[in-house]
Amino acid sequence: MxxxxxxxxxxxxxxxxxxxxxxxxxxxxxxxxxxxxxxxxxxxxxxxxxxxxxxxxxxxxxxxxADFTVVVDAGHGGVDPGKVGIDGQLEKDINLQIALKLKEILESNEDINIKVILTRTEDMGHYSESDSNKKMADMKKRCEIVNNADADVLISIHQNSYHSSSVKGAQVFYYEGSERGHELATTIQTKLVGALVENEKGRVEKANDNYYILLNVSCPAVIVECGFLSNPDEAAKLCDEEYQKLVAETVGKGVIEFLEK
Ligand SMILES: [Zn+2]
CATH class of the missing domain: 1.20.5 (Single alpha-helices involved in coiled-coils or other helix-helix interfaces)
Known part of the structure; x- marks a missing residue:
């Protein structure tokens, strides 16, 4: 067991x-x-x-x-239509359409790496309903955007108007105290004269000492008046998609040449 x-x-x-x-x-x-x-x-x-x-x-x-930062400012917007064209075209709309095209052209160029900041991407202004001076609030904010972005260049897009409808052509304005602004204006103006028929008489860039945005940003800055909304032919062209593209491409070439220097 x-x-x-x-x-x-x-x-x-x-x-x-x-x-x-x-x-x-x-x-x-x-x-x-x-x-x-x-x-x-x-x-x-x-x-x-x-x-x-x-x-x-x-x-x-x-x-x-990104080698460079460019701020593209579409002038006016919201309650501020800017100039009103001979056929009722609003400057603010044309400015935005050209600014959007310029952004695309600058960012897709293959020569230098550019980051583009737009001051507006729609029909609006930088003000609130309570602002007593909406234009001033708007301009201050646009300058703030440019200075906060530490931008290398500011391109402000506008359209012109004059009491005589025969006047036409694109013209670039710069702050008279800015050497680099002058250089930028000359570079873009030269391209515009070469590319746009309206500029065949050879408009030249112009100094200015009181445009708010040119006075209050810390980088080389220009206002590009792309054409006259008071001239019937030019007003019609400025509303045309292809012509807007040509203007944007021409301004873009000037910006790139200036930045490459
Ligand atoms: Zn304007």
């Missing part, structure tokens, strides 16, 4: 040992499988994280590697 008991104990121990081995193997296999699944997930996560990082890095790089 004792022997028999010993044999029985021995058998029991073998059985327990065997079961333990089987159990251990099972645990090992399950653990291995589970860990292999986790590895896959982990890899995907790493890969995703990596992609995510790459995207963030790209957008950071885009900002950090």
């Amino acid at each position: 004792l022997y028999g008991g010993a044999t029985c104990m021995f058998e029991k121990n073998r059985l327990v040992g065997l079961m333990s081995v089987v159990l251990l193997c099972a645990v090992f296999i399950v653990t291995a499988l589970f860990s292999s699944c986790n590895d896959n997930d982990g890899k995907e996560n790493v890969s995703n994280d990596h992609d995510g990082d790459a995207v963030v890095k790209d957008s950071k790089e885009e900002k950090e590697t």
Whole structure:
């Protein structure tokens, strides 16, 4: 009985040992499988994280590697229509259409990396209803945008008007005390004279000492009066998509040439 008991104990121990081995193997296999699944997930996560990082890095790089910042200001907007054309065209609308095209042209050029900031992207002004002087509030805010952006250049887009309807042509204005502003104006004016028929008589850039935006920004700045809304032919052209594109391309070429110097 004792022997028999010993044999029985021995058998029991073998059985327990065997079961333990089987159990251990099972645990090992399950653990291995589970860990292999986790590895896959982990890899995907790493890969995703990596992609995510790459995207963030790209957008950071885009900002950090922009060689220049250009602010393009579409003059007027909101309650301020600017000049009203011979056929009722509103200067504020044409300004915005050309400004948007100029942004696209500058940002897609392949020579230098330019980041463009627009002072407005829709028909609005930088004022609140309670502002007693909406024009002043608007102008102050536009200058603030330029100075906060640490811009290299400001291009303010406008359209002109005159009591005599025969007057036409694009003209660039700069602050008379700014040498670099003058240089920028000359570069853009030269391009405009070469590209636009309306400028065949050869308008030249003009100094000014009282335009608010030219006086209150810390970078070379110009006002580009793209044409006269008081001249029937030029007013019609300035509303034409292709002509607006030509104006924007011409101004863009001047800006790029100036920045490359
Ligand atoms: Zn204007």
